[in-house]
Amino acid sequence: MSRRRVVVTGLGATTPIGGDVTTSWSALLAGTSGVRSLTEEWAQTIPVHFAARVAVEPSEQMERVELRRLDRSEQFALIASREAWKDAGAPEIDKERLGVVIASGIGGVTTLLDQYDILREKGARLVSPHTVPMLMPNGPAANVGLELQARAGVHTPVSACASGAEAIGYALDMIRNDRADIVVSGGVEAAIHAMPMSGFAAMKALSTRNDEPARASRPYDLNRDGFVLGEGGGVLVLEEYEHAIARGAKIYCEIAGQGLTSDGYHIAAPDPDGAGVQRALKFALRDAGITTKDIVHLNAHATSTPAGDVAEANALRAALGSDADHVAVSATKSMTGHLLGGAGAIESVFIVKTLQDRLAPPTINIEDLDPAVTVDVVRDKPRALPAGDIAALNDSFGFGGHNVVLVFKSI
Protein backbone atom coordinates (compact mmCIF):
# COMPACT_ATOMS: atom_id res chain seq x y z
CA MET A 1 0.00 0.00 0.00
CA SER A 2 1.39 3.38 -0.91
CA ARG A 3 1.87 5.93 1.82
CA ARG A 4 -0.93 8.37 2.58
CA ARG A 5 -0.06 11.83 1.21
CA VAL A 6 -0.77 14.95 3.25
CA VAL A 7 -1.69 18.40 1.96
CA VAL A 8 -2.33 21.82 3.48
CA THR A 9 -5.94 22.98 3.08
CA GLY A 10 -6.27 25.84 5.58
CA LEU A 11 -4.17 28.58 7.18
CA GLY A 12 -4.60 30.85 10.19
CA ALA A 13 -2.33 33.23 12.07
CA THR A 14 -2.17 36.10 14.49
CA THR A 15 1.26 37.68 14.47
CA PRO A 16 3.11 40.87 15.39
CA ILE A 17 2.59 42.09 11.81
CA GLY A 18 -1.06 41.16 11.29
CA GLY A 19 -4.21 39.80 12.89
CA ASP A 20 -4.68 37.19 10.15
CA VAL A 21 -2.79 35.44 7.36
CA THR A 22 -3.54 37.91 4.57
CA THR A 23 -2.48 40.95 6.58
CA SER A 24 0.60 39.23 8.00
CA TRP A 25 1.71 38.03 4.57
CA SER A 26 1.32 41.49 2.98
CA ALA A 27 3.25 43.08 5.82
CA LEU A 28 5.96 40.45 5.46
CA LEU A 29 6.40 41.08 1.73
CA ALA A 30 6.53 44.81 2.47
CA GLY A 31 9.34 44.29 4.98
CA THR A 32 7.39 45.61 7.98
CA SER A 33 8.79 45.23 11.49
CA GLY A 34 6.38 44.22 14.27
CA VAL A 35 8.84 45.12 17.02
CA ARG A 36 8.06 48.04 19.32
CA SER A 37 8.91 49.53 22.71
CA LEU A 38 6.74 48.05 25.45
CA THR A 39 4.47 50.55 27.16
CA GLU A 40 4.06 48.57 30.39
CA GLU A 41 5.81 50.06 33.43
CA TRP A 42 7.66 46.83 34.20
CA ALA A 43 9.45 47.02 30.88
CA GLN A 44 11.63 49.84 32.17
CA THR A 45 12.73 47.71 35.14
CA ILE A 46 14.37 44.96 33.06
CA PRO A 47 17.33 45.15 30.65
CA VAL A 48 15.19 44.80 27.49
CA HIS A 49 12.41 47.37 26.95
CA PHE A 50 10.87 46.06 23.73
CA ALA A 51 9.21 43.05 22.12
CA ALA A 52 6.92 42.10 19.25
CA ARG A 53 3.36 42.06 20.55
CA VAL A 54 0.55 40.83 18.27
CA ALA A 55 -0.69 43.49 15.86
CA VAL A 56 -4.34 42.92 16.84
CA GLU A 57 -5.23 42.37 20.50
CA PRO A 58 -7.35 39.25 21.20
CA SER A 59 -9.91 41.55 22.87
CA GLU A 60 -10.75 42.82 19.38
CA GLN A 61 -11.30 39.28 18.10
CA MET A 62 -13.03 37.45 20.99
CA GLU A 63 -15.88 37.81 23.47
CA ARG A 64 -15.03 39.16 26.92
CA VAL A 65 -16.20 36.07 28.81
CA GLU A 66 -14.13 33.83 26.58
CA LEU A 67 -11.08 36.02 27.17
CA ARG A 68 -11.21 35.77 30.97
CA ARG A 69 -11.23 31.95 30.95
CA LEU A 70 -8.35 31.59 28.49
CA ASP A 71 -4.65 32.24 28.84
CA ARG A 72 -3.32 34.55 26.15
CA SER A 73 -1.62 31.58 24.44
CA GLU A 74 -4.99 29.82 24.29
CA GLN A 75 -6.60 32.94 22.86
CA PHE A 76 -4.01 32.99 20.06
CA ALA A 77 -4.63 29.29 19.37
CA LEU A 78 -8.38 29.76 19.04
CA ILE A 79 -8.06 32.89 16.89
CA ALA A 80 -5.64 31.23 14.45
CA SER A 81 -7.55 27.93 14.44
CA ARG A 82 -10.87 29.59 13.69
CA GLU A 83 -9.33 31.37 10.72
CA ALA A 84 -7.64 28.17 9.48
CA TRP A 85 -10.78 26.06 9.90
CA LYS A 86 -12.87 28.59 8.00
CA ASP A 87 -10.18 28.84 5.32
CA ALA A 88 -10.35 25.05 4.94
CA GLY A 89 -14.08 25.38 4.28
CA ALA A 90 -15.17 24.19 7.75
CA PRO A 91 -15.09 20.58 6.50
CA GLU A 92 -17.72 18.07 7.53
CA ILE A 93 -15.78 15.23 9.11
CA ASP A 94 -16.31 12.28 11.44
CA LYS A 95 -14.89 13.78 14.66
CA GLU A 96 -13.11 10.50 15.41
CA ARG A 97 -10.99 11.21 12.32
CA LEU A 98 -10.15 14.79 13.38
CA GLY A 99 -7.05 15.57 15.45
CA VAL A 100 -5.37 18.63 16.94
CA VAL A 101 -1.64 19.12 17.54
CA ILE A 102 -0.82 22.59 18.84
CA ALA A 103 2.41 23.32 20.64
CA SER A 104 3.67 25.94 23.00
CA GLY A 105 7.20 26.42 24.26
CA ILE A 106 6.31 27.47 27.80
CA GLY A 107 2.52 27.36 28.07
CA GLY A 108 0.42 29.70 30.20
CA VAL A 109 3.34 31.41 31.89
CA THR A 110 1.61 34.79 32.34
CA THR A 111 -1.36 33.09 34.03
CA LEU A 112 1.02 31.20 36.33
CA LEU A 113 2.83 34.37 37.33
CA ASP A 114 -0.27 36.56 37.66
CA GLN A 115 -2.02 33.98 39.84
CA TYR A 116 1.10 33.62 41.97
CA ASP A 117 0.94 37.38 42.54
CA ILE A 118 -2.71 36.98 43.64
CA LEU A 119 -1.79 34.10 45.96
CA ARG A 120 0.88 36.18 47.67
CA GLU A 121 -1.13 39.40 47.84
CA LYS A 122 -4.67 38.15 48.54
CA GLY A 123 -4.44 34.49 49.55
CA ALA A 124 -5.42 31.10 48.16
CA ARG A 125 -9.17 31.76 48.21
CA LEU A 126 -8.84 34.31 45.41
CA VAL A 127 -6.72 32.18 43.08
CA SER A 128 -8.88 31.63 39.99
CA PRO A 129 -10.48 28.21 39.53
CA HIS A 130 -9.46 28.54 35.88
CA THR A 131 -5.75 28.71 36.80
CA VAL A 132 -4.73 25.15 35.95
CA PRO A 133 -6.60 24.82 32.63
CA MET A 134 -5.08 28.19 31.70
CA LEU A 135 -1.47 27.48 32.62
CA MET A 136 -1.13 23.92 31.31
CA PRO A 137 1.01 23.80 28.15
CA ASN A 138 -1.57 21.58 26.44
CA GLY A 139 -4.25 24.23 27.11
CA PRO A 140 -4.09 25.78 23.61
CA ALA A 141 -4.43 22.38 21.91
CA ALA A 142 -7.11 21.27 24.37
CA ASN A 143 -9.26 24.35 23.82
CA VAL A 144 -9.07 24.01 20.04
CA GLY A 145 -9.83 20.30 20.31
CA LEU A 146 -12.83 21.08 22.49
CA GLU A 147 -14.18 23.70 20.13
CA LEU A 148 -13.84 21.41 17.08
CA GLN A 149 -14.84 18.31 19.10
CA ALA A 150 -11.75 16.53 17.78
CA ARG A 151 -11.67 12.91 18.96
CA ALA A 152 -8.76 11.32 17.08
CA GLY A 153 -6.30 12.76 19.60
CA VAL A 154 -5.19 16.14 20.90
CA HIS A 155 -1.44 16.56 21.45
CA THR A 156 1.19 19.09 22.51
CA PRO A 157 4.83 18.37 21.75
CA VAL A 158 7.16 20.59 23.77
CA SER A 159 10.67 21.26 22.49
CA ALA A 160 11.23 24.97 23.23
CA CYS A 161 11.60 26.92 19.97
CA ALA A 162 11.22 23.79 17.82
CA SER A 163 7.77 23.03 19.30
CA GLY A 164 5.66 24.57 16.53
CA ALA A 165 7.48 22.71 13.77
CA GLU A 166 7.43 19.50 15.78
CA ALA A 167 3.65 19.83 16.16
CA ILE A 168 3.19 20.05 12.41
CA GLY A 169 5.42 17.01 11.96
CA TYR A 170 3.41 15.11 14.56
CA ALA A 171 0.23 16.00 12.66
CA LEU A 172 1.81 14.72 9.45
CA ASP A 173 2.52 11.41 11.19
CA MET A 174 -1.04 11.17 12.55
CA ILE A 175 -2.45 11.34 9.03
CA ARG A 176 0.19 9.08 7.48
CA ASN A 177 -0.43 6.50 10.20
CA ASP A 178 -4.16 6.58 9.49
CA ARG A 179 -5.10 7.89 12.92
CA ALA A 180 -6.87 10.87 11.35
CA ASP A 181 -7.91 12.41 8.02
CA ILE A 182 -7.63 16.03 9.14
CA VAL A 183 -5.35 17.48 11.83
CA VAL A 184 -5.36 21.11 12.93
CA SER A 185 -1.72 21.81 13.75
CA GLY A 186 0.55 24.64 14.77
CA GLY A 187 2.10 26.50 17.65
CA VAL A 188 1.54 29.53 19.87
CA GLU A 189 3.39 31.56 22.45
CA ALA A 190 2.45 34.34 24.87
CA ALA A 191 5.44 34.96 27.12
CA ILE A 192 5.94 38.71 27.02
CA HIS A 193 6.24 39.26 30.77
CA ALA A 194 8.99 40.60 33.02
CA MET A 195 9.94 37.18 34.37
CA PRO A 196 10.59 35.10 31.24
CA MET A 197 12.13 38.16 29.57
CA SER A 198 14.47 38.61 32.54
CA GLY A 199 15.42 34.96 32.26
CA PHE A 200 16.23 35.25 28.57
CA ALA A 201 18.09 38.50 29.24
CA ALA A 202 20.13 36.81 31.98
CA MET A 203 21.25 34.25 29.36
CA LYS A 204 22.30 37.18 27.15
CA ALA A 205 19.95 35.73 24.54
CA LEU A 206 17.93 38.92 23.91
CA SER A 207 18.91 41.96 21.87
CA THR A 208 19.34 45.04 24.05
CA ARG A 209 19.02 47.56 21.22
CA ASN A 210 16.54 49.58 23.28
CA ASP A 211 16.95 52.78 21.28
CA GLU A 212 16.07 51.10 17.95
CA PRO A 213 13.51 48.35 18.58
CA ALA A 214 12.42 47.94 14.95
CA ARG A 215 16.07 47.48 13.94
CA ALA A 216 16.92 45.05 16.74
CA SER A 217 16.00 41.74 15.09
CA ARG A 218 18.71 41.49 12.43
CA PRO A 219 19.52 37.90 11.48
CA TYR A 220 22.80 37.56 9.55
CA ASP A 221 23.83 41.17 10.21
CA LEU A 222 27.36 41.56 11.51
CA ASN A 223 26.12 43.55 14.52
CA ARG A 224 23.25 41.31 15.60
CA ASP A 225 23.12 41.02 19.38
CA GLY A 226 20.35 38.58 20.24
CA PHE A 227 16.73 37.71 19.49
CA VAL A 228 13.60 39.79 20.01
CA LEU A 229 10.76 38.07 21.86
CA GLY A 230 7.53 37.89 19.85
CA GLU A 231 4.06 36.50 20.54
CA GLY A 232 1.18 35.05 18.55
CA GLY A 233 0.62 31.82 16.71
CA GLY A 234 0.08 30.02 13.43
CA VAL A 235 -2.15 27.10 12.47
CA LEU A 236 -2.23 24.85 9.39
CA VAL A 237 -5.02 22.45 8.54
CA LEU A 238 -3.36 19.27 7.29
CA GLU A 239 -5.48 16.81 5.36
CA GLU A 240 -5.08 13.45 3.69
CA TYR A 241 -4.81 14.07 -0.06
CA GLU A 242 -7.67 11.84 -1.26
CA HIS A 243 -9.92 13.21 1.49
CA ALA A 244 -9.21 16.76 0.33
CA ILE A 245 -9.81 15.86 -3.33
CA ALA A 246 -13.07 14.06 -2.50
CA ARG A 247 -14.57 17.10 -0.81
CA GLY A 248 -13.26 19.52 -3.43
CA ALA A 249 -11.04 21.37 -0.97
CA LYS A 250 -8.67 24.16 -1.97
CA ILE A 251 -5.19 22.61 -1.77
CA TYR A 252 -2.28 24.96 -1.08
CA CYS A 253 0.61 22.51 -1.26
CA GLU A 254 1.85 19.17 0.00
CA ILE A 255 3.69 18.65 3.28
CA ALA A 256 6.01 15.98 2.08
CA GLY A 257 8.38 15.11 4.88
CA GLN A 258 10.09 15.80 8.14
CA GLY A 259 13.43 15.18 9.77
CA LEU A 260 14.01 15.17 13.53
CA THR A 261 17.27 14.86 15.44
CA SER A 262 18.83 15.97 18.71
CA ASP A 263 22.30 17.36 19.35
CA GLY A 264 23.35 15.81 22.66
CA TYR A 265 25.71 18.76 22.97
CA HIS A 266 24.53 21.60 25.27
CA ILE A 267 21.33 22.68 27.02
CA ALA A 268 21.14 26.03 25.20
CA ALA A 269 24.07 26.57 22.81
CA PRO A 270 23.93 25.26 19.23
CA ASP A 271 26.40 22.57 18.21
CA PRO A 272 28.91 24.66 16.19
CA ASP A 273 29.40 21.76 13.75
CA GLY A 274 25.65 21.65 13.14
CA ALA A 275 25.83 17.90 12.70
CA GLY A 276 22.34 17.44 14.16
CA VAL A 277 20.89 20.02 11.80
CA GLN A 278 22.56 18.37 8.81
CA ARG A 279 21.20 14.97 9.75
CA ALA A 280 17.69 16.39 10.25
CA LEU A 281 17.84 17.97 6.80
CA LYS A 282 19.05 14.75 5.19
CA PHE A 283 16.31 12.72 6.89
CA ALA A 284 13.66 15.24 5.83
CA LEU A 285 14.68 15.10 2.18
CA ARG A 286 14.76 11.31 2.24
CA ASP A 287 11.33 11.23 3.91
CA ALA A 288 9.97 13.57 1.23
CA GLY A 289 11.58 11.66 -1.62
CA ILE A 290 13.38 14.72 -2.98
CA THR A 291 16.99 15.83 -3.36
CA THR A 292 18.82 19.06 -2.61
CA LYS A 293 18.33 20.02 -6.29
CA ASP A 294 14.55 20.39 -5.74
CA ILE A 295 14.83 23.00 -2.96
CA VAL A 296 14.41 26.63 -3.94
CA HIS A 297 13.57 28.27 -0.61
CA LEU A 298 14.24 27.95 3.08
CA ASN A 299 12.59 29.90 5.86
CA ALA A 300 15.47 29.82 8.32
CA HIS A 301 15.42 29.55 12.08
CA ALA A 302 17.86 32.52 12.17
CA THR A 303 16.91 34.25 15.41
CA SER A 304 19.54 37.03 15.28
CA THR A 305 21.82 35.55 17.93
CA PRO A 306 25.57 35.81 17.26
CA ALA A 307 26.27 32.06 17.53
CA GLY A 308 23.04 30.55 16.21
CA ASP A 309 22.77 32.23 12.82
CA VAL A 310 26.25 31.23 11.68
CA ALA A 311 26.02 27.69 13.05
CA GLU A 312 22.75 27.23 11.13
CA ALA A 313 24.11 28.75 7.91
CA ASN A 314 27.23 26.54 8.09
CA ALA A 315 25.11 23.45 8.61
CA LEU A 316 22.87 24.36 5.67
CA ARG A 317 25.86 24.97 3.42
CA ALA A 318 27.40 21.66 4.45
CA ALA A 319 24.15 19.74 3.92
CA LEU A 320 23.12 21.39 0.66
CA GLY A 321 26.57 21.73 -0.92
CA SER A 322 26.60 23.66 -4.19
CA ASP A 323 22.80 23.33 -4.36
CA ALA A 324 22.68 25.97 -1.60
CA ASP A 325 23.39 28.45 -4.40
CA HIS A 326 19.80 28.15 -5.70
CA VAL A 327 18.10 28.24 -2.27
CA ALA A 328 16.63 31.63 -1.41
CA VAL A 329 16.97 31.92 2.38
CA SER A 330 14.55 34.20 4.28
CA ALA A 331 14.78 35.07 7.97
CA THR A 332 11.30 36.34 8.74
CA LYS A 333 12.07 36.72 12.45
CA SER A 334 13.69 39.98 11.34
CA MET A 335 10.08 41.24 11.15
CA THR A 336 8.04 39.08 13.53
CA GLY A 337 10.56 38.61 16.31
CA HIS A 338 10.95 35.13 17.74
CA LEU A 339 7.67 33.44 18.73
CA LEU A 340 9.44 30.52 20.48
CA GLY A 341 6.91 27.65 20.30
CA GLY A 342 4.92 29.60 17.71
CA ALA A 343 7.90 30.27 15.43
CA GLY A 344 7.95 27.07 13.37
CA ALA A 345 4.20 27.38 12.92
CA ILE A 346 3.99 30.94 11.60
CA GLU A 347 7.05 30.28 9.46
CA SER A 348 5.34 27.23 7.98
CA VAL A 349 2.31 29.41 7.22
CA PHE A 350 4.69 31.82 5.47
CA ILE A 351 6.26 28.97 3.46
CA VAL A 352 2.84 27.87 2.24
CA LYS A 353 2.15 31.44 1.11
CA THR A 354 5.62 31.60 -0.45
CA LEU A 355 4.87 28.51 -2.56
CA GLN A 356 1.44 29.88 -3.47
CA ASP A 357 2.70 33.28 -4.60
CA ARG A 358 6.16 32.05 -5.71
CA LEU A 359 7.66 34.91 -3.73
CA ALA A 360 10.27 34.49 -1.01
CA PRO A 361 9.84 37.14 1.68
CA PRO A 362 12.69 39.53 2.50
CA THR A 363 15.02 39.62 5.48
CA ILE A 364 15.19 43.14 6.89
CA ASN A 365 17.75 45.01 8.98
CA ILE A 366 20.88 43.60 7.36
CA GLU A 367 23.23 46.57 7.14
CA ASP A 368 26.48 44.60 6.94
CA LEU A 369 26.04 40.98 5.97
CA ASP A 370 28.16 38.81 8.23
CA PRO A 371 30.85 37.38 5.92
CA ALA A 372 30.66 34.12 7.86
CA VAL A 373 27.15 33.59 6.42
CA THR A 374 27.59 31.43 3.34
CA VAL A 375 23.97 31.02 2.22
CA ASP A 376 22.04 33.16 -0.28
CA VAL A 377 19.98 35.50 1.90
CA VAL A 378 16.95 37.32 0.43
CA ARG A 379 17.50 40.91 1.54
CA ASP A 380 15.17 43.92 1.67
CA LYS A 381 12.80 42.92 -1.19
CA PRO A 382 10.87 39.72 -1.97
CA ARG A 383 12.44 37.44 -4.57
CA ALA A 384 10.51 35.58 -7.29
CA LEU A 385 10.84 31.80 -7.24
CA PRO A 386 10.95 29.62 -10.37
CA ALA A 387 7.90 28.07 -12.05
CA GLY A 388 7.39 24.31 -12.10
CA ASP A 389 7.66 21.80 -9.27
CA ILE A 390 9.46 23.37 -6.32
CA ALA A 391 10.12 22.51 -2.69
CA ALA A 392 10.76 24.66 0.36
CA LEU A 393 12.04 23.93 3.86
CA ASN A 394 11.41 25.16 7.36
CA ASP A 395 14.02 24.46 10.00
CA SER A 396 13.46 25.05 13.71
CA PHE A 397 15.77 24.44 16.65
CA GLY A 398 15.09 24.57 20.37
CA PHE A 399 16.97 24.89 23.64
CA GLY A 400 17.73 21.33 24.61
CA GLY A 401 19.25 20.57 21.21
CA HIS A 402 16.05 19.77 19.27
CA ASN A 403 16.26 19.98 15.46
CA VAL A 404 13.24 19.82 13.15
CA VAL A 405 13.15 20.22 9.36
CA LEU A 406 9.85 20.22 7.44
CA VAL A 407 9.50 19.86 3.66
CA PHE A 408 6.71 21.55 1.70
CA LYS A 409 6.17 20.88 -2.04
CA SER A 410 4.17 22.68 -4.67
CA ILE A 411 1.25 20.67 -6.05
Next chain:
Amino acid sequence: MALAPADVLAGLKEIVEEVAGIPAASIELDKNFTEDLEVDSLSMVEVVVAAEERFGVKIPDEAVTDLVTVGDAVNFIVNAAK
Protein backbone atom coordinates in the same frame (compact mmCIF):
# COMPACT_ATOMS: atom_id res chain seq x y z
CA MET B 1 -25.92 43.59 58.69
CA ALA B 2 -29.26 42.76 57.07
CA LEU B 3 -29.41 42.67 53.29
CA ALA B 4 -32.52 43.26 51.14
CA PRO B 5 -33.25 40.32 48.80
CA ALA B 6 -33.70 42.73 45.88
CA ASP B 7 -30.21 44.18 46.46
CA VAL B 8 -28.67 40.71 46.65
CA LEU B 9 -30.40 39.70 43.41
CA ALA B 10 -29.14 42.84 41.68
CA GLY B 11 -25.61 42.14 42.90
CA LEU B 12 -25.73 38.49 41.82
CA LYS B 13 -26.93 39.51 38.39
CA GLU B 14 -23.86 41.68 37.96
CA ILE B 15 -21.55 38.91 39.16
CA VAL B 16 -23.07 36.25 36.90
CA GLU B 17 -22.95 38.59 33.94
CA GLU B 18 -19.28 39.31 34.61
CA VAL B 19 -18.31 35.67 35.18
CA ALA B 20 -20.47 33.85 32.66
CA GLY B 21 -21.44 36.54 30.18
CA ILE B 22 -25.18 36.04 30.72
CA PRO B 23 -27.08 39.33 30.25
CA ALA B 24 -28.34 40.54 33.64
CA ALA B 25 -31.86 40.97 32.25
CA SER B 26 -32.21 37.22 31.71
CA ILE B 27 -31.14 36.29 35.24
CA GLU B 28 -34.14 35.63 37.51
CA LEU B 29 -34.78 33.95 40.86
CA ASP B 30 -36.02 30.68 39.34
CA LYS B 31 -33.10 30.26 36.94
CA ASN B 32 -30.94 27.19 37.45
CA PHE B 33 -27.23 28.10 37.48
CA THR B 34 -26.09 25.02 35.56
CA GLU B 35 -28.97 24.35 33.20
CA ASP B 36 -30.31 27.83 32.46
CA LEU B 37 -27.27 30.06 32.89
CA GLU B 38 -24.48 27.69 31.79
CA VAL B 39 -22.45 28.44 34.90
CA ASP B 40 -20.15 25.39 35.08
CA SER B 41 -18.49 24.12 38.25
CA LEU B 42 -15.39 26.30 37.77
CA SER B 43 -17.40 29.43 37.08
CA MET B 44 -19.60 28.66 40.12
CA VAL B 45 -16.48 28.91 42.27
CA GLU B 46 -15.87 32.36 40.81
CA VAL B 47 -19.49 33.39 41.50
CA VAL B 48 -19.25 32.20 45.10
CA VAL B 49 -15.94 33.96 45.80
CA ALA B 50 -17.19 37.19 44.21
CA ALA B 51 -20.45 37.01 46.22
CA GLU B 52 -18.53 36.49 49.45
CA GLU B 53 -16.42 39.55 48.74
CA ARG B 54 -19.35 41.69 47.72
CA PHE B 55 -21.82 40.79 50.47
CA GLY B 56 -19.36 40.13 53.30
CA VAL B 57 -20.66 36.60 54.01
CA LYS B 58 -19.09 33.14 54.12
CA ILE B 59 -20.49 30.53 51.74
CA PRO B 60 -18.94 27.20 52.83
CA ASP B 61 -18.11 24.64 50.11
CA GLU B 62 -20.67 22.18 51.53
CA ALA B 63 -23.40 24.81 51.09
CA VAL B 64 -22.56 25.51 47.45
CA THR B 65 -24.03 22.21 46.20
CA ASP B 66 -27.42 23.30 47.55
CA LEU B 67 -27.38 26.56 45.60
CA VAL B 68 -29.22 25.23 42.55
CA THR B 69 -31.12 28.33 41.53
CA VAL B 70 -30.42 32.03 41.77
CA GLY B 71 -33.21 32.19 44.39
CA ASP B 72 -31.36 29.61 46.53
CA ALA B 73 -28.28 31.83 46.46
CA VAL B 74 -30.25 34.98 47.33
CA ASN B 75 -31.89 33.23 50.31
CA PHE B 76 -28.61 31.80 51.54
CA ILE B 77 -26.85 35.16 51.38
CA VAL B 78 -29.73 37.07 53.03
CA ASN B 79 -29.85 34.52 55.89
CA ALA B 80 -26.07 34.42 56.27
CA ALA B 81 -25.98 38.22 56.60
CA LYS B 82 -28.60 38.38 59.38
